[in-house]
Structure formats: C-alpha cells, structure tokens
Amino acid sequence: MVPPLSAMRAINPDGDGDGIAFCATCAFAPVCLPQGFDKGTLADLHCLIEHVGPYAAGSKLFEVDDAFDAVFAVRGGAVKTFLVDDQGREQVLGFYLPGELVGLNGVYPARYPCSAMTLDTTTVCRFSFPAMATLATRMPGIQQQLFRLMSKDITQASLLAGDFSADERLAAFLVGMADRYATRGFSATRFRLVMSRADIANYLRLATETVSRVLRRFQDDGLIVVERREVELREPAKLRHLARSILR
C-alpha cells in the first residue's frame, strides 16, 4: 500500500529525524505512517519518550537485569549487546545499526537479559514499551512489526549455534551486514565496520587473529577489499554462496 502524501512528509528523506519526522531508516515508520500515526501522534500517546544522545562510544544504554521499560531505535551510530560472565569474560550477542531496535529481548521477564553499549557516537529514540504494547493492541500493523523484529532477533542468534567454519561465519557476517545496510537504503556493497575485530571475533565465536586471517584471504582472493574500517564486497554472490548453510 502506498502511504498517503501527508505521511510521506513525516519521514525526513535526509536520514535523521526530529520531533515530528521519523528517521528515514526507522523500523516503526513504515507501519505507523500508513495508519496516520506520525511521531507527534506517538508522542501524544506516550509511546515516544525521548530522543537521546549523542552518546560517546562506550556508553551503556542499559545493563543486564535493569528493569525493562523501553526499546531503543538506533538513529545514528551503532550498539552492541553483550553479557559478562562471572570470570569477567565478555560474550557479544549482537550488533544494531541505524533503524534497528535494541532491547526487544527484555519483554519477558521484564528485565534486560543483556547489556547494551554504543560502539560509535550514537543517537537513539527511546520508546516506552508498555505504551507501545497498548498501541499494538489497537494497531495490528505495529503488533506484526514487533513480532517480526523479535523473531528476526531470535533467528539471528540461533544462526551461529551451528557447526560452521570460520569462512562460512565471516561470509555470513559480511553478507548479513550488507543486507541490513541495503534494507535501510545504504550501499549494499560498501560499508564501514563500526565494531572492533575483537567484537566481531567474539560474536562469531572465533579467535581474533582468525578474523583477520580469513578476511585477508578473502581480500587476496578478490572477494572483498578492506581499507581500515571500510569494507567493499567485490563478489557478493560468491560470499553468499560461501555462507549458504548459515543464511539458507
């Protein structure tokens, strides 16, 4: 369905939103706007609590076991979620890019099951979850979108559980990042890796040096070009083929 013109104007085409316009990448914009809910309306319904940030890299959005009352939509920058075990070892659970929602996994038992930290200078929108849930009962579109996003989170987390090689994991990671950027209207073949290689390694359950070794080999084989944090996928189809058992 094509949204009405008035709703189209409620997305700032330049990217970052404001008090009234959604960010171009917002996860909620495509379901809210066609129903006639712009950001002002959401605020009136107490769903949109506040624009927060910019946070410096390394700031915490929430900590594990904090009471769950909100989800965060990344507007700019990036966020990682992670756990720290009793021996101080960190386990990275996921990365969130502009337009993606952080914190949905706190719905039950109403506490965040992980911590969330910014990886770069980051701005977010904080949505009250109780208010969002109430709104969802009246707006099936929002409910469906929330279910879709939760389900995607669960699928993504289970992807890495299999017995996959380092090549498969890294290919899947690169293709996954490219697809996520492409969904939000960014380049599907060139992007900046905002997370450190230690975080990538941790997330993929690989040794840090393995990440660099495999990426260097991908580069030598002409699949990718890496210059500092910038990555270009030269052969996305080959990478997708390499990652097929994970991506399915």
Next chain:
Amino acid sequence: MQIAPIFDPELLTRYDVSGPRYTSYPTAPHFEAGFGEDRYRHHALASNDDPIPRPLSIYVHIPFCASPCFYCGCNRVVTRDRSKATEYLQRVAGEIRMQSELFDRDRQVIQLHLGGGTPNYLDADQLHELMEMLRGGFNLARGDEREFSIELDPRQADPALLDELAAIGFNRASFGVQDFDPYVQAAINRIQPIEQTLAVISSARNAGFKSVSIDLIYGLPRQTIEGFAATIDAVIGIRPDRIAVYSYAHLPEVFRAQRQIESCELPTAATKLQLLGTAVNMLAAAGYSYIGMDHFALPGDELVRAQETHTLQRNFQGYSTHAECDLLGFGVSAIGRVGDCFVQNARDLLSYYAAIDAGKLPLVKGYVVTPEDQLRAAVIQALMCHGSVEFRDIEQRHPGLDFPCHFADELRRMASLTRDGLVEVDHKSIRITGRGRLLMRVVAMVFDEYLEHPREQVTRFSRVI
C-alpha cells in the same frame, strides 16, 4: 616507466632552496611539544581494532659512535666507553616491554631498521640480545617478505658479525662509504680503506643478505670531480642493489661536529652541482634507476618494481615497498607513527633514561593528523614516489573532493614551475618532468600548508641540492 632525471645545472641552481625531505607530512618540526602518553596509548590500542590491522614496522635508534665523522648531523653520542651501550640497551628493553603491551600479538613486524649513530657500535652479542628483546615483545616475520635492515660502519664489521646478523634475521644492510678518496676521508675524520669495505660487503653477500646498499655523500671537503668519479666507479664495480647519494649540508652553527670542517676546503656551489651531475649521469649509464630524492637502485630491485606498479611508499625509513605499516620508534629521538598519530622520543639520553626509569613512555612530541593533512600527504606521497598526481586517484580516496577546486591556489603556483619545465600540468594530472625529478621536493613543497614562510626556515631543513 619512470622518466630518467635530466641534470640541468642552471635549473638546479635557480631552485636551490631549503626544503623538507617528506619522510612524513607534516614534518617532524611541526609535532607539538607536551603530547601526552595517554593520547598515544589510545591510538595504539585502537590500531588493533581494524578488521585487518596494519602490520608493524620497527625502528631502533642506536646513538653511539666510536669516533666523530665531521660531516654528521645525526643525533649521536661519541664515546669509547662500551658500558654506555649496556645502560642504553636496558632502557630500550623497558621501552620495548611497555610498547609491546599495546599491540596485539598477531600483528607481524614485517619491517625492521636499526639506524644511528652506529648500530654496530653494539657488538654481536648485544645485537643478538636486542633482537631477542624484540622477539620477546613482538611477532617478527620470518619469511622472505621481511625487510630487516641495519646501517653498518664497515670499519667495525667482520665476516663473523655479518654471519651473526644474518642468523638473527637481518637480510638487508646499508654501508656508509661517503667517499673512497683517502684525502677526503682524512678531512671528514673517517679513514676507511676501500679493501676493508669490499671485504665486508662480500661477507654480507656470503652470509646471505639479499640486499646491499651503499651510502655516498657529495659536497664534502676536498672532493673533486675526478676523485668522486673514481669513488662512483668503484661503487658501480661493487654493484650494490641500492645506492644513496646524499648532499652534505654544511650547518656548523647547528651541528657542532661540522665546526671541525675547514669551510675553505668545501667545494664551490658550482663544483658541488657537478659532483651531483657526475653521480646522476654515471649511475644512469651503469644501469641504475633513479627512485627519487637521493636514491638509486638496480632494475631488478623491489623499489624499482614497486615504482613501476605504483605501490612505492615513503616513510621515516625512506622509500619502501611495504604497504602502510604502523611504525614504532625505539630509542633516543626515534619517531613513530600509529594510525593518525605521530610521536617522537626525547632527544637526549638523560630525559630518555629518566622517563623509562619512571615507567613512562619517553615521548616528548606528537601530532594527530587532520583530514586535510591526510589529503596533502597523499598528494606529496604521489609526487615523491611516482613523480605524478592523477587528480582522480586522489578524489577517489577522498569522497567529495574536487581536486582542481580544492587546490586552486597550488595549481596557480604550479604555473612558474611549469614555465621552468619542472612539471607538466593539465586538467587531470601533475607530472614531474625529467628536468624536475631532481627537484621533486620543490614541487611537493607547493602542497605543504606548513611552509607559509619558506625563507625563514633556512637552517631547519637541508637544502634541496
């Protein structure tokens, strides 16, 4: 293919101004005093975070010399007291320990250079010990791709030393010769019989060194065209892979050692120019390629191949074939560069020792490059390494840049260099001509934002010729 340099004395005289050597941009005099250790640590730790972190390059400065060469402008300490070296190595060990904690262990050291002073002021055991320290803190490459070089004074080297150096990993050596003429050698306090140099170089080759380099200097006291031609003839006979021909800069008010040189024995400006011309023409005739600045190499050498494939680099260690490394400098006065951050160590032993004894990195100066610096560094690097700048290449690496617009002033200033035949400029590139090649840094200086008043910097940089 690079254009061969054309020796044009009239043009060289007209452009004989002082200028930086662009082993970095901005150059070391622009680093800021009081640069904090914490800032360096931050950059060093962050350098491990890239998906493929840059490999490492290490420079170790050994400041000691057994006797003073009168031409020298290096940071050095002349002493015959060998215990000085032991004290020094203890501090270098401390510095290596502190720095090694900042870099992930999987980052290979693919380039290592020992400079001085005189690195072989250290004896074989001490050099061995130094390599063990480095191996303890860093992952030194073992394969053929490694470029581990040492500057050697042939007067203090024998076959056993060369065997030992090869055994501990060195595969490149550069030998200081300056001039084979005994009369010149006497004037610079560096008596070095040609037989001795020949013997040491053949030891290096027997020991398996894959590259041998010889350093010469023109403009020294008592040098004549005939004498210098004989030296170059002898050097060509040795057929080193690389030859460096440096210009002697007589600045006795800055470099104390040079006060021993009789000004009246120095060649005239015209003779000095002819000395350079003799070297350029003889080396070209003998098949050596001109790399740039003071450097010549045989056609099969990696530097020549890198220049042909446009992968040549320029850094604090001069010209290099290695892609961008993070450079760590150890020892008094050493310079490092990690990511966008330059740092320089204390220049005197006392401050250097005091910092390390207090458990601190001995940094005294530093600088974090701005995006504008990076852009200008790319232009200067292209000119210094490949003798040309394609505007599109630079624009591709700096999104949003319109080269002719951003550098409108610089392109206007190219007009006089174009008129004098140093460069050819069109709407998409700047190319240094054969006449301009020996003056490449004059062309590079146009893009140096820090050179607002070049006339005031007469003593800070060496002269172009």
